Amino acid sequence: MDENGKKMLADDTALKAIEAAGQTGGNTANANNVTEEVKQKIGVYTINYPSRLVNKGDNELAIRPGDQNNKDSVIQNPILESGTLESSGTDMAKEMTRLIESQRAFYLCLKDGSDL
Numbered sequence: 001m002d003e004n005g006k007k008m009l010a011d012d013t014a015l016k017a018i019e020a021a022g023q024t025g026g027n028t029a030n031a032n033n034v035t036e037e038v039k040q041k042i043g044v045y046t047i048n049y050p051s052r053l054v055n056k057g058d059n060e061l062a063i064r065p066g067d068q069n070n071k072d073s074v075i076q077n078p079i080l081e082s083g084t085l086e087s088s089g090t091d092m093a094k095e096m097t098r099l100i101e102s103q104r105a106f107y108l109c110l111k112d113g114s115d116l
Contacts, residue, residue, distance in 0.1 A: 043074055044074070044078035045072045045073065045075065046072070046073055047063070047071075047072050048069065048070050048073075052064060053070075
């Protein structure tokens with residue numbers, strides 16, 4: 001989002017503007033002449049119908065041109081949590097145990113078959 005809170009596309013122009021401002025967006029002095037860090041704002045949006053997005057390549061998605069029902073809306077107070085998208089319902093220890101059991105059963109069958 002820009003300094004006025006409006007949407008900004010992540011194209012080369014916007015990225016250069018963010019880089020020019022620095023990683024934190026610079027510093028400012030408050031009423032007590034204490035320097036405070038001004039942080040960049042990142043807009044977090046939700047889409048009504050994410051399955052109708054168009055793949056633009058390079059992990060970029062866009063709303064299909066002319067799609068009036070698929071609106072993006074900004075989430076006012078988003079909470080970002082580390083690991084929520086990456087985690088799955090898979091129990092890795094259980095799956096590794098199953099993999100080892102399968103490998104042992106396979107090799108056992110190979111041994112038994114070679115004796116015939």
